[in-house]
Amino acid sequence: MSTIHPALLPRNISKLPLSLQGVAHWVMSQGSWKGISSTTTLELVEITPEETLGLLPIIYAHLDPSFIPSFDRFATLIRTVKTVLSSVRSIMVSLSYLTEVLHSPRFPLAATVDLWPHLRAWMEFFSLYSDVFDTSEATTRSRVLVDLITEFAAHPPTQQAMVSTPGLRRILAAAWVSSVQMFDGDGNIGRQLNDIGSALHALHRVKDPQELSEELDGSGGSHQALCLALKRTIDLAATHPTELGAVSTVGGASLLVDHMNTATPDTIPYLPSHGFIPPLVAALGVVGPPSQNHPFGLAFPMALGTLVPLLCVGSLGSAWLVQALQAGLLNQVMSWGSRRGMMQAAHPRITEQFPWLLKNLLPQALVYYPLIVAMKQAFANVDSSPGDGEFARSGLYSHWNNLKALVDERTSLLEIWEAKGRPSFMRAKVTTNRSNFQRCSVCQTASYCSQACQRVDWMVGHREECENLLDARHEFARIGLHHRDRLFLRILLYMDYLRLRVPIALAMIRFMVENPDTPLFVDFDYRRGAVQVDVFPLSNWDGSKILLPHSQRLARASGRLIAHAIRIGCGSSTFHTIWPLCASTSQFYDGLKDIARMAGGLEDPELEPRVLQLIEGTNENGVVGVYYG
Incomplete structure (x- = not known):
């Protein structure tokens, strides 16, 4: 039978x-x-x-x-x-x-x-x-085979057999790349784009969730070739946004990137480094309303879901987020936010990712010099007023205004900094003109107001610390925090300290009351954009290889140096910690301890007047060094 x-x-x-x-x-x-x-x-x-x-x-x-x-x-x-x-x-x-x-x-x-x-x-x-065979028939042959594979994969047992077939994904990847390379802008553009998108969708149907080697082989044999083919694919869709095939192409490319992120996440940084970000931002305007009933209705959330993780790769200060802003990211946010009805019924990726962009990703990036400049220009280039029309009634409007206010604040600070020649505001109880400051010739980190000061520090501990400080300096380059970013962080910390010096002093006193004789540090948290300040025990950072050499300086400084931590986000749940050492005076630190001992309780109404009097009678704190930890 x-x-x-x-x-x-x-x-x-x-x-x-x-x-x-x-x-x-x-x-x-x-x-x-x-x-x-x-x-x-x-x-x-x-x-x-x-x-x-x-x-x-x-x-x-x-x-x-x-x-x-x-x-x-x-x-x-x-x-x-x-x-x-x-x-x-x-x-x-x-x-x-x-x-x-x-x-x-x-x-x-x-x-x-x-x-x-x-x-x-x-x-x-x-x-x-x-x-x-005749190359003139290659396109037709590829189209028929891709169509058959897509239809066959609709049957789960057949799809499983296809997934386990060696070489199939290589053939499909080659068909996709061939369609991209043979694209003729003078021919039937919609049909050609649809061929590209269909090959990518067929490739997605038979993907191996844990494997990408055949896709690499079929697209040219390297990560670079794969990324360049993806960039060219998105470029074609963004260049011909009104063609129906553009939607299929964007959706298919997004599916392949999503597969890359799952199977080989280490390949994702290749995409932004090969110019993938600007065309992908432009493609957000290609894919049309996010209708669940449209055959490619999920193309937009897929494209958006592809973009956001790419913006979180590497440091936020990299050129990739700058490229997204220059390519019109804010215009895309406003465009889709203005379609309030669509947003309310949109895919969760849209309703979650757009607010996250405005509330988290973009605000936390505003500690980087190039991002502030790019954000200022991006707001200036927005096509229409956010207060007009549907966008003002959308859920994004309040997040937009909060971001705009933070951009204005940081831009103003940036202009002050540039107008003053980018001073670092390094101050101590006894100091000299900033132009006379000297740095250690080895670590290029420790600053001194005189050679005598340097000799003393070398004898009492810097000799042992110097190599560790040099390693810390190299870490800045690894996370993409460049010299001008560190300079800007100094003035940002200084200005926020001046603005919040009374609440900070009160927080230090409360900590001293609750934790007598416990070393402390002041935490400046910029992960949500606007700073949040708190005081914690220094033991929270026990084992930090960067803080360790400074702990010796802190111990012998008798209150003249206070540890601070700047926490800046890097696009996801992780963050970088920057350690500035801030100069104070022993009178100021001892004064805080005296107020803590004499306080009648944490709610003592005399606390704030005493703090104000202490601040007026002593020097303000100033940043003397910024280190990565």
Whole structure:
């Protein structure tokens, strides 16, 4: 008893019109290349969708892998090129018939389990001998095969068999890259874009969640080739946004990036470093309303979900977020926020990612010099006023205003800094003009107001600390915090300290009351944009390789140095910690301890007046060094 699906058995030919059944039986009886060539006798006959099911036995028979000649046999056959090409075209006729049958509402998807081994063998044949055949037909052949794979993958058992088929993803990746390379802007652009998108969607259907090697092989054999092909794909969609195929292309490319992020997350940094960010931002304007009913309705949330993780790769101060802003990211936010009805019914990726961009990612980046400049320009380039129209009534409006206020504040601070020649505001109880400051020639970190000061510090501890400080300086380069960013952090910390010096002093006193004789540090948390200040025990950072050498300086400073921590976000739940050492005076620190000892309680109304009096009578704190930890 046959184990193949009943729809593929010869008796199913009876579904064909009587006038064709005799021809069909004759065609099946021929076998090999001659029978395959005879398939064209059915090509011009029009039959109903129901009757097309009668073609399945013929298609199944002609796709029999045993017809595929051996290498030696094929070498002999290609001497009669006309015969071979005719037979190959007839195979394509059979495959084209199969696509028509697949679209019949009564097509039995379970039959694809038996059809798949035959289709796979012919795909490998076409891939192996692609150089022999007419290149003018390559696009049509690729289109038919991609369509078949997409339809076959709709049946879970067949899809599972396809996923485990070696070489299939390599063939599909090659078909995608070939479509990208052969793109002709003067031809049928929509059809060409649809071919690119279809190949990517088919590739997604048969992906291996833990494996990307075949995709790499098919796209050129390297991460660089894969990333460049993805960039070119998004570029084509962004360049032709009104074409229907653009939506499919963006969605397919986003699916492949999502797969890369899962299977080989270490490959993701290749994308922004190859210019992927600007076209992806532009593509957000391509994909249209996020309708769940549209066949590619999830293209926008997929594209947005692709963009946001890329912006979180590496340091926030990198050029990638700057590129996104320059490419019109804020305009895209406003454009979609203005479609309030769509936003309310949108995919969760949209309703979650847009607020996260405005509340978290962009505000926390405003400790970096280049990001402040880029953000200022991006707001200036916004096409319309946010207070007009639907955007003002959207859930994004308040986040937008908060971000704009923070940008204005940091921009004003930046302008003051630049107008004053970017001073570092390094102050101590006894100091000299900043232009006379000297740095250690080895670590380039420790600053001194005189050679005498440096000699003293070298003898009492800097000799042992110098190498560690040099390592810390190198860490700045690793996280992308450059010299001008560190200079700006100094003035940012200084200005925030001046603005908050009374609350900070009160927090230090409360800590001293609750934790007598416990070393402390002041925490400046910029992870949400606007600073949040608190005081914690220094033991929270026990084991920090960067703080360790400074702990000795703190111990011998007798209150003249107070540890501070600046925490800055890096796009996700992690963060970088920067250690500034701030100069004070022993009178100020001892004064805080005296107030803590004399306080009648944490709610003592005399605390704040005493703090104000102490601040007026002593020098203000100033940043004398910024270190990474």
